[in-house]
Amino acid sequence: MLQVPFIRENKTLVIARLAKRNIEATQIIEEVLALDEERRGIQTQLDSILAESNSISKEIGMLFKTGEVEKANALKEKTTNLKNSSKELSDKLNDTANTLNQLLYTIPNVPNELVPNGNSEDDNETVFQEGTIPQLHNDALPHWELAKKYDIIDFELGNKITGAGFPVYKGKGARLQRALIAYFLDKNTAAGYTEYQLPHLVNEASGFGTGQLPDKEGQMYHVSEDNLYLIPTAEVPGTNIFRDVILNENELPIGITGYTPCFRREAGSYGAHVRGLNRLHQFDKVEILRVEHPEKSYEALDNMVEHVKTILQELQLPYRILRLCGGDLGFTSALTYDFEVFSTAQDRWLEISSVSNFETYQANRLKLRFKNSEGKKELAHTLNGSSLALPRVLAGIIENYQTPDGIKIPEVLIPYTGFSIIN
RNA sequence: GGAGAAAUGGCAGAGUGGUCGAAUGCGGCAGUCUUGAAAACUGUUGAGGGUCACACCUCCGGGGGUUCGAAUCCCUCUUUCUCCGCCA
Numbered sequence: 001m002l003q004v005p006f007i008r009e010n011k012t013l014v015i016a017r018l019a020k021r022n023i024e025a026t027q028i029i030e031e032v033l034a035l036d037e038e039r040r041g042i043q044t045q046l047d048s049i050l051a052e053s054n055s056i057s058k059e060i061g062m063l064f065k066t067g068e069v070e071k072a073n074a075l076k077e078k079t080t081n082l083k084n085s086s087k088e089l090s091d092k093l094n095d096t097a098n099t100l101n102q103l104l105y106t107i108p109n110v111p112n113e114l115v116p117n118g119n120s121e122d123d124n125e126t127v128f129q130e131g132t133i134p135q136l137h138n139d140a141l142p143h144w145e146l147a148k149k150y151d152i153i154d155f156e157l158g159n160k161i162t163g164a165g166f167p168v169y170k171g172k173g174a175r176l177q178r179a180l181i182a183y184f185l186d187k188n189t190a191a192g193y194t195e196y197q198l199p200h201l202v203n204e205a206s207g208f209g210t211g212q213l214p215d216k217e218g219q220m221y222h223v224s225e226d227n228l229y230l231i232p233t234a235e236v237p238g239t240n241i242f243r244d245v246i247l248n249e250n251e252l253p254i255g256i257t258g259y260t261p262c263f264r265r266e267a268g269s270y271g272a273h274v275r276g277l278n279r280l281h282q283f284d285k286v287e288i289l290r291v292e293h294p295e296k297s298y299e300a301l302d303n304m305v306e307h308v309k310t311i312l313q314e315l316q317l318p319y320r321i322l323r324l325c326g327g328d329l330g331f332t333s334a335l336t337y338d339f340e341v342f343s344t345a346q347d348r349w350l351e352i353s354s355v356s357n358f359e360t361y362q363a364n365r366l367k368l369r370f371k372n373s374e375g376k377k378e379l380a381h382t383l384n385g386s387s388l389a390l391p392r393v394l395a396g397i398i399e400n401y402q403t404p405d406g407i408k409i410p411e412v413l414i415p416y417t418g419f420s421i422i423n
Numbered sequence: 424g425g426a427g428a429a430a431u432g433g434c435a436g437a438g439u440g441g442u443c444g445a446a447u448g449c450g451g452c453a454g455u456c457u458u459g460a461a462a463a464c465u466g467u468u469g470a471g472g473g474u475c476a477c478a479c480c481u482c483c484g485g486g487g488g489u490u491c492g493a494a495u496c497c498c499u500c501u502u503u504c505u506c507c508g509c510c511a
Contacts, residue, residue: 040472044473044479044480047480048480050479050480053492058492060491060492061442061491076491078491
């Protein structure tokens with residue numbers, strides 16, 4: 001969430017930038033500032049009452065020691081009023097603070113100046129495109145047909161075992177999937193990211209820390225018996241490593257990577273665009289995360305974009321990079337680049353990575369800080385990105401690499417798969 | 424799942440109702456000494472709110488209660504450890 005002092009000092013900027021998201025925020029910002037002022041006023045009143053009652057208590061203690069019981073008892077009566085009003089004030093303080101926080105939760109991150117105006121994905125800005133779109137033979141098939149033809153992914157079997165959106169990978173399909181995971185992790189660790197294996201279920205505090213809770217619980221599977229959530233992305237357990245952490249400045253930057261399955265309810269999204277691997281309830285993803293010094297976070301974002309680019313270049317997939325417009329930008333992000341691979345057989349772009357800078361928005365919730373060179377505590381910046389999401393990369397590979405003789409395996413993956421063609 | 428014990432500052436560990444935000448040791452930081460380093464010595468060193476800065480307020484696993492006053496007493500939840508059971 002946003003920091004109140006930041007809002008106070010940059011009111012016009014905040015309102016102007018939130019307008020990129022097509023939000024008219026003037027009223028809510030004014031409300032936040034008013035509530036904060038109220039909160040501080042109540043706090044001051046409460047503090048002085050507590051100070052008084054503390055000093056009376058000390059006095060009573062002294063009187064008992066010197067045996068002046070009568071005087072002590074007289075003082076006791078004085079505290080009754082103080083107690084009542086401090087109780088009242090602290091209730092009021094809690095109410096005000098809660099109202100303020102509820103309001104802050106509803107305000108998304110302030111977009112970076114680079115974020116283009118716009119309403120929907122149609123207004124995203126293509127900033128880079130690379131790779132040649134292959135000329136496929138006449139009976140080229142979409143991946144779900146190829147999956148069936150070569151018996152590498154079984155969607156019906158997943159239906160039987162679990163339900164729609166839980167495909168079963170078989171034989172060379174399973175092996176290709178594992179190869180991709182290993183390849184991505186190797187690329188990421190070679191780039192300096194430390195590999196982690198993270199829990200696939202998280203508690204409420206973690207869901208809250210990265211902003212999935214309280215509003216987006218509909219997106220996550222919930223295990224009510226234990227009050228745990230299945231992770232929708234490794235971002236959740238990965239970023240929560242740093243909840244309530246104060247780092248030393250020299251520990252920055254931190255980069256971690258991890259492979260996890262991801263579980264998403266995707267309630268309400270059905271139709272032609274969710275066929276095959278395009279949208280699943282369970283899928284695999286390798287994630288990269290960084291904790292950065294505020295002055296260096298945008299350099300780091302560019303760095304992450306470059307890193308993901310090299311992977312797609314090596315896989316020789318045609319892709320493009322989009323800068324998300326205000327209307328399409330995620331709630332917690334200040335600037336996001338989406339990577340899309342072109343699926344030739346489906347004749348459409350598939351999102352395979354999303355790389356974002358959250359600035360202090362998550363860190364503020366997480367209380368992730370570092371001690372700067374002056375010894376003062378400052379919120380760090382968090383960033384993350386997929387490198388990469390498996391299913392659509394897999395779809396892109398099997399569609400773009402299909403030949404009349406079978407599906408070829410990209411050169412860089414052959415050491416990982418142990419075979420060069422699926423036929 | 425059953426029985427018992429525990430949870431205090433970065434770590435270890437004292438503190439059982441009244442200058443305790445908390446002894447002591449280690450670690451960290453600064454300095455003295457040294458050509459430099461180590462050792463030794465001296466000082467400093469939790470977090471949040473608040474203030475121009477002080478003052479002041481809150482926090483001893485979380486929540487609630489008793490009391491004029493709680494790290495210390497009571498209730499409850501969570502976690503950890505030991506023993507038993509189960510088990511990849």
